[in-house]
Amino acid sequence: xxxxxxxxxxxxVNKINDIKKREKIATIGVIGGSGFYKLLEKTKExxxxxxxxxxxxxxxxxxxxxxxxxxxxxxxxxxxxPPHKIPYKANMWALKKIGVENIISPCAAGSLQAxxxxxxxxxxxxxxxxxxxxxxxxxxxPEVAHFSVTEPYCPTLKNLFYESCEKNNISxxxxxxxxxxxxxxxxxxPESRWFSAQGWDVVNMTQxxxxxxxxxxDMCIVNIALITDWDAGLEGNPEIKPxxxxxxxxxxxxxxxxxxxxxxDVIPQIPEEKNCLxxxxxxxxxxx
Numbered sequence: 144x145x146x147x148x149x150x151x152x153x154x155x156v157n158k159i160n161d162i163k164k165r166e167k168i169a170t171i172g173v174i175g176g177s178g179f180y181k182l183l184e185k186t187k188e189x190x191x192x193x194x195x196x197x198x199x200x201x202x203x204x205x206x207x208x209x210x211x212x213x214x215x216x217x218x219x220x221x222x223x224x225p226p227h228k229i230p231y232k233a234n235m236w237a238l239k240k241i242g243v244e245n246i247i248s249p250c251a252a253g254s255l256q257a258x259x260x261x262x263x264x265x266x267x268x269x270x271x272x273x274x275x276x277x278x279x280x281x282x283x284x285p286e287v288a289h290f291s292v293t294e295p296y297c298p299t300l301k302n303l304f305y306e307s308c309e310k311n312n313i314s315x316x317x318x319x320x321x322x323x324x325x326x327x328x329x330x331x332x333p334e335s336r337w338f339s340a341q342g343w344d345v346v347n348m349t350q351x352x353x354x355x356x357x358x359x360x361d362m363c364i365v366n367i368a369l370i371t372d373w374d375a376g377l378e379g380n381p382e383i384k385p386x387x388x389x390x391x392x393x394x395x396x397x398x399x400x401x402x403x404x405x406x407x408d409v410i411p412q413i414p415e416e417k418n419c420l421x422x423x424x425x426x427x428x429x430x431x
Contacts, residue, residue, distance in 0.1 A: 175249065227326055227348075245413050257377055267296060307409050319344035
């Protein structure tokens, strides 16, 4: 191996180790979706440089019950970034760089199953990647890393959201597989029929690669999918109509207060000490 390759082998790992040593500006991050930009009282905005270009927008730093929160609008504050153009790697790197350890990642999603209705929340426990052109890893060689995603979402954060949904009488589902499509178009009827037949529960355009990039940076992440529609409709249910953009926006806006209440309820309960293995993922990933 040449000295040039040795340097490359160390470069990304060294960069990750360097950001782990930086001062923590905020340990809790929220990546907001459509209509979610006023989650916090704004105190200051940060422009964070990353090796992967610009983030979706400035990161907003604010407080809630003595917890400092970093909020990043996933699509940009003016919703100018479609799902397939979101700078996922820059976003996750920037959050890690300012000290974020726990990520709350709400999103709008379509239901693929009759028992999951618009207005429900689904706490995802698995994902299926059906995207096509997204750079989904920080490790392109010569360092080789294989991260386990058999349990991609943090068990501690999921449990906190279960308890909060029950306490606040929010209709929710404790588990669900979220299938992520490239977008920006919605699914065809045959695609949606296939997703449903596989037993997958909800469909979305942004959860991947957020979840795996968080794993590669040893961050805990939880997804709350707010069900806005029935995707392309359900087989055997002719009264259920295919999704429209306006329907997604309307249902999301109607339930925006519920999801804000849920997140604000959970934030103070996020423990300082880790009792999961998400933060140790990289210890078992590398080929020596």
